[in-house]
Amino acid sequence: MSILQKTLLGCLCTALLSAVSAFPRSAASQGRERFERIVYDEATFYTERDLTANYFKTDNSIGGIFSTGNVEQISLEGKSNTVYRIKRFKNEWDLGGYYNRKSFDANDPLDPPETIARYIYGTYRMDYFFEPKTTYFVGGGGYSDQVKGIPLGGRAFTGIAHYFVWTEKTALRLSGGYEFVGERRDPPDPRRILHTLKTDLAFKQRISSGVIFLLDLSSLKAVEELDQWIVVGGIRFEIKLYKILSLFTGVAFRFDNVPTTDFRKLDTVSSLGLGVSFDSSKK
Numbered sequence: 001m002s003i004l005q006k007t008l009l010g011c012l013c014t015a016l017l018s019a020v021s022a023f024p025r026s027a028a029s030q031g032r033e034r035f036e037r038i039v040y041d042e043a044t045f046y047t048e049r050d051l052t053a054n055y056f057k058t059d060n061s062i063g064g065i066f067s068t069g070n071v072e073q074i075s076l077e078g079k080s081n082t083v084y085r086i087k088r089f090k091n092e093w094d095l096g097g098y099y100n101r102k103s104f105d106a107n108d109p110l111d112p113p114e115t116i117a118r119y120i121y122g123t124y125r126m127d128y129f130f131e132p133k134t135t136y137f138v139g140g141g142g143y144s145d146q147v148k149g150i151p152l153g154g155r156a157f158t159g160i161a162h163y164f165v166w167t168e169k170t171a172l173r174l175s176g177g178y179e180f181v182g183e184r185r186d187p188p189d190p191r192r193i194l195h196t197l198k199t200d201l202a203f204k205q206r207i208s209s210g211v212i213f214l215l216d217l218s219s220l221k222a223v224e225e226l227d228q229w230i231v232v233g234g235i236r237f238e239i240k241l242y243k244i245l246s247l248f249t250g251v252a253f254r255f256d257n258v259p260t261t262d263f264r265k266l267d268t269v270s271s272l273g274l275g276v277s278f279d280s281s282k283k
Contacts, residue, residue, distance in 0.1 A: 013060075045063040047280065049087075049166070051129055055085040056280040059238070061248045063273015064087045070147055073101030077271055090135070102273065118146045123155075133163040137175065147267055149186035149260030156180045157198055166205070175200035179220055181230070185260045194228055198221040203220070210240040214250075229257040234269075236275065246277045 043171055047055050059081045077098040084091045097120035133136060138166030140156035159177015166172075181197040184191050203215040214236045222228035234252030249272045259265050 003075070035208065049132070051088050053134065054280070056083070057279045058082040059246075059248075059275060061273040061275025063248065063271055063275075070259075070266035079273075079275075088129040090128070090129065092125045092139075094123040094125075094141075095121070122145045125157075127161065133166055135161045137161055137177070148254070148256060149189075149263050150183050151186070153181070153183040155182075156226075159198060161200070167236060170206070171204040171225075173200075173202040173203070175202075181220065189260050192228075194220070194222045194230075195224055196222050196228075196230070212238040214238070227258060229255075231255040240277070241274075244276045244278050245276055248273050248275050 018197040020206075024027045045054065048057075062076070062078045064076060069177070072086035074160060075098040077096070079096040080093070081095075082093045100118055100119060119184075121141065121143035123139065125137055125139035125245055127137045137157075137160070138158040140154070142152070142154045144150070144152055157179035159175055161173055161175035164172045164174060175198070176199050179196045181192070181194040181196060183193075183247075197220070199219045201215070201217040207213055215220075215233075216236075217233040218231070232252075232254050234250055236248065236250030239247040252269045252271070254267045254269075
């Protein structure tokens, strides 16, 4: 065997030994990371359920959306959801809105494209856990919904919520109660006042340690004017990319059975954005 052949053989053996010795370390590292994610998920679940201690979680995202219906547009969307539970008192804030480049508007089809703020909202809800899975809630908020011809609107609600399923990976909550809706609308509809029966369905499924699926459905049925019916819902995926950085994507819809004159009943919004997700759980 020549010196060149011996040299090549030696290099090959060294490379093989290095790969073999590195494999256990790599596998152990991956296993440790997976174990840490599982333990962190369990810690989050325990802290979220522990009514003797406090819990904090916030999701903030920004991204683009494309909507169809009364308005066809590409928009910049921002959302923020914050939960701060002080023992049995859970406080939740939802804030959001978007600015867009409008290409078509059913209210004025001949209007040229423009950039405008179309939908801005804010809601606060307080839940009191009088049982580990049952709460009494009260809250309210306001919005400006130019997509549906509502320059200004407000809402106030109260009711009971119960978690029928609440495990480490799955949560199913059903809420029912009363909601008041008051809106100032575009002419020829000056305003709308509704007293409604409120029903909410919230479903959460942890597909893996880095992927969460969420489904929300809200129905408001007027008790005095039975033809008035508002349904809002959507699905959303939260995909963890790195530590607190996540990808948020989903589709939402808003249905109004008696919309403002010359506006369509249904609007859909598809979104894709990056955001940060942080909670107070410790590994």
